Amino acid sequence: MSTVMRSPAPVRGQESEEPLLDVQDLTLQxxxxxxxxxxxxxxxxxVRAGERVGIVGESGSGKSxxxxxxxxxxxxxxxxxxxxxxxxxxxxxxxxxxxxIRGKEIGYIFQDPLSALNPxxxxxxxxxxxxxxRGVRKAEARRRTLDMLQRVGIKDAGRRIDDYPxxxxxxxxxxxxxxxxxIGEPRLVLADEPTTALDVRVxxxxxxxxxxxxxxxxxxxxxITHDLGIVAGFAERVVVMYAxxxxxxxxxxxxxxxxxxxxxxxxxxxxPRVDGEVPEKLMTIGGSPPSPSALPSGxxxxxxxxxxxxxxREQVPAFVTPPNGSHPSACHRAEVxxxxxxxxQ
Amino acid sequence: MRWITRGARFVWHHxxxxxxxxxxxxxxFAAVFRDAVTPYDPYSTDVSLRNLPPLSDGTGWLPHVLxxxxxxxxxxxxxxxxxxxxxVVGxxxxxxSGTFGVVLGLAAGYFRGRTDDxxxxxxxxxxxxxxxxxxxxxxxxLGPSLTNVVFVLAITRWMVYARVTRGLMLSMREELFVEAAxxxxxxxxxxxxxxxxxxxxxxxxxxxxxxMAVMLLTEASLSFLGLGIQPPQSxxxxxxxxxxxxxxxxxxxxxxxxxxxLLTTLSxxxxxxxxxxxSTESPRESxxxxxxxARAPLVAQQA
Numbered sequence: 001m002s003t004v005m006r007s008p009a010p011v012r013g014q015e016s017e018e019p020l021l022d023v024q025d026l027t028l029q030x031x032x033x034x035x036x037x038x039x040x041x042x043x044x045x046x047v048r049a050g051e052r053v054g055i056v057g058e059s060g061s062g063k064s065x066x067x068x069x070x071x072x073x074x075x076x077x078x079x080x081x082x083x084x085x086x087x088x089x090x091x092x093x094x095x096x097x098x099x100x101i102r103g104k105e106i107g108y109i110f111q112d113p114l115s116a117l118n119p120x121x122x123x124x125x126x127x128x129x130x131x132x133x134r135g136v137r138k139a140e141a142r143r144r145t146l147d148m149l150q151r152v153g154i155k156d157a158g159r160r161i162d163d164y165p166x167x168x169x170x171x172x173x174x175x176x177x178x179x180x181x182x183i184g185e186p187r188l189v190l191a192d193e194p195t196t197a198l199d200v201r202v203x204x205x206x207x208x209x210x211x212x213x214x215x216x217x218x219x220x221x222x223x224i225t226h227d228l229g230i231v232a233g234f235a236e237r238v239v240v241m242y243a244x245x246x247x248x249x250x251x252x253x254x255x256x257x258x259x260x261x262x263x264x265x266x267x268x269x270x271x272p273r274v275d276g277e278v279p280e281k282l283m284t285i286g287g288s289p290p291s292p293s294a295l296p297s298g299x300x301x302x303x304x305x306x307x308x309x310x311x312x313r314e315q316v317p318a319f320v321t322p323p324n325g326s327h328p329s330a331c332h333r334a335e336v337x338x339x340x341x342x343x344x345q
Numbered sequence: 346m347r348w349i350t351r352g353a354r355f356v357w358h359h360x361x362x363x364x365x366x367x368x369x370x371x372x373x374f375a376a377v378f379r380d381a382v383t384p385y386d387p388y389s390t391d392v393s394l395r396n397l398p399p400l401s402d403g404t405g406w407l408p409h410v411l412x413x414x415x416x417x418x419x420x421x422x423x424x425x426x427x428x429x430x431x432x433v434v435g436x437x438x439x440x441x442s443g444t445f446g447v448v449l450g451l452a453a454g455y456f457r458g459r460t461d462d463x464x465x466x467x468x469x470x471x472x473x474x475x476x477x478x479x480x481x482x483x484x485x486x487l488g489p490s491l492t493n494v495v496f497v498l499a500i501t502r503w504m505v506y507a508r509v510t511r512g513l514m515l516s517m518r519e520e521l522f523v524e525a526a527x528x529x530x531x532x533x534x535x536x537x538x539x540x541x542x543x544x545x546x547x548x549x550x551x552x553x554x555x556x557m558a559v560m561l562l563t564e565a566s567l568s569f570l571g572l573g574i575q576p577p578q579s580x581x582x583x584x585x586x587x588x589x590x591x592x593x594x595x596x597x598x599x600x601x602x603x604x605x606x607l608l609t610t611l612s613x614x615x616x617x618x619x620x621x622x623x624s625t626e627s628p629r630e631s632x633x634x635x636x637x638x639a640r641a642p643l644v645a646q647q648a
Contacts, residue, residue, distance in 0.1 A: 102530035110525055121540075129526070
């Protein structure tokens with residue numbers, strides 16, 4: 001927890017400029033043997049150029065699937081909604097254009113670098129692939145790969161460029177992954193739990209590196225994590241997801257001080273506080289997250305929600321900003337909660 | 346100096362494998378440089394020299410080490426000439442059937458769906474007919490010749506490669522690095538060629554080596570049955586067939602070609618076994634061939 005000891009930069013002005021990535025009401029369903037699986041049920045996410053956005057949620061809440069859907073890497077299922085990237089609707093562009101966007105416009109960092117790297121090809125070969133795919137000459141690609149490896153902090157890069165993935169440590173491998181995602185100079189990087197497999201000290205190094213690289217290249221980053229501490233240190237804005245649905249979207253500051261969604265408030269109260277007294281027993285949210293093949297009616301959170309009304313059982317709440325609130329929340333009682341934001345009653 | 350000690354250590358630890366390799370190297374050398382091995386022309390006949398026993402004196406710098414055949418040809422020369430034919434047929438048919446089978450297996454395992462169904466049903470169909478029967482039938486229709494033998498061997502064995510390749514691809518396509526390659530914008534062809542094939546090459550090579558032995562044996566049987574290589578060309582199977590009548594009077598006529606077939610296939614099998622053991626040492630390259638159910642659940646087909 002709290003691995004990155006830097007306070008988030010102030011939120012950029014919310015001017016009229018069009019966001020770099022704008023995901024609206026994204027849904028993803030597919031048929032399995034046990035029936036219809038609703039993996040995503042309305043994801044809203046906007047990312048402006050150069051912005052760092054966090055997606056938080058429990059395992060199975062659809063964070064990774066959201067990121068994979070943005071690059072159209074989900075093989076099964078029906079995707080609906082809208083994904084606009086720099087003015088293009090990614091759900092309708094042809095596959096050939098999509099291949100150009102992957103790697104060149106949007107980079108992807110996988111959670112487990114060991115299985116995301118090909119075991120029988122050298123790391124230099126794999127990093128330079130993005131360039132080679134786009135017609136960069138071999139020598140030039142190798143030179144730029146070398147620069148990139150040095151930039152991500154691989155010591156003795158000239159010698160290590162021809163090494164294979166199994167010859168690197170976990171942290172170094174993740175640096176290689178980052179190099180691979182960034183060598184095409186994308187404008188947006190989707191980082192899917194990039195530090196989950198690493199120990200805390202290395203986590204901090206990798207996040208610092210990602211931060212620095214994003215800063216110097218004006219790169220937008222979507223960081224997917226289940227760790228609120230990482231979000232606190234890294235992201236400017238946060239989307240909270242539950243059961244494949246965006247629940248709340250706000251600045252990181254608001255997330256911790258002025259949340260207006262019962263789920264977020266429940267999450268925050270289940271964290272032990274560093275500055276408070278040590279509680280006898282940590283508070284938890286009762287129950288467990290629903291299975292995507294058997295979602296409850298209405299708001300997916302209502303069976304576990306202490307604010308639930310009859311209405312919550314019947315009607316799916318819209319993702320809107322309540323009149324007295326500062327940011328959108330998918331909750332029928334957002335207006336009530338917005339009267340005293342950040343307080344769990 | 347270092348590689349000499351390393352080589353010596355290898356020979357010490359893998360005596361059988363080293364012997365097999367040495368045998369195959371000598372055989373290949375003899376087949377390529379036939380004239381350096383024997384001074385006799387394998388095609389010149391002389392009935393006066395008919396069925397001489399091994400080590401009989403000859404006109405060249407070497408005696409008839411393995412004796413002579415019913416047409417008075419030096420048996421060693423004929424044997425080496427037969428090695429040429431047998432090895433060429435074996436290598437070519439492995440190459441042709443391997444390429445054909447691997448390509449079909451790659452397509453079936455990568456694209457699944459209808460491609461998969463069609464290829465695998467073809468495989469099942471071919472598996473259900475005895476391959477020797479197909480071979481005899483095709484050779485009877487086309488007429489025996491070296492190219493036809495290669496063709497027939499290829500069409501009777503391609504499905505072995507198709508099955509194994511498909512099985513490997515099915516597990517390979519679920520690997521995260523394939524997803525990662527897609528996230529970098531690689532096309533289907535590039536993913537298959539650059540990312541997947543290098544990972545399945547080790548088990549395919551083992552299989553091809555084993556198949557080489559099968560091809561040698563099948564070629565020998567076909568030639569023995571008279572539908573393979575035709576005189577005056579010679580192959581080991583043909584030599585066996587021709588020597589069979591003289592089994593009681595000239596034992597060397599069948600013994601040496603038989604030994605040649607035995608030692609060659611044995612060497613190849615020993616090397617293949619060693620290769621398999623070596624490739625499973627690094628677990629990520631293991632050649633475990635698992636046949637998953639024909640239709641994996643949940644994975645729908647992308648257009």
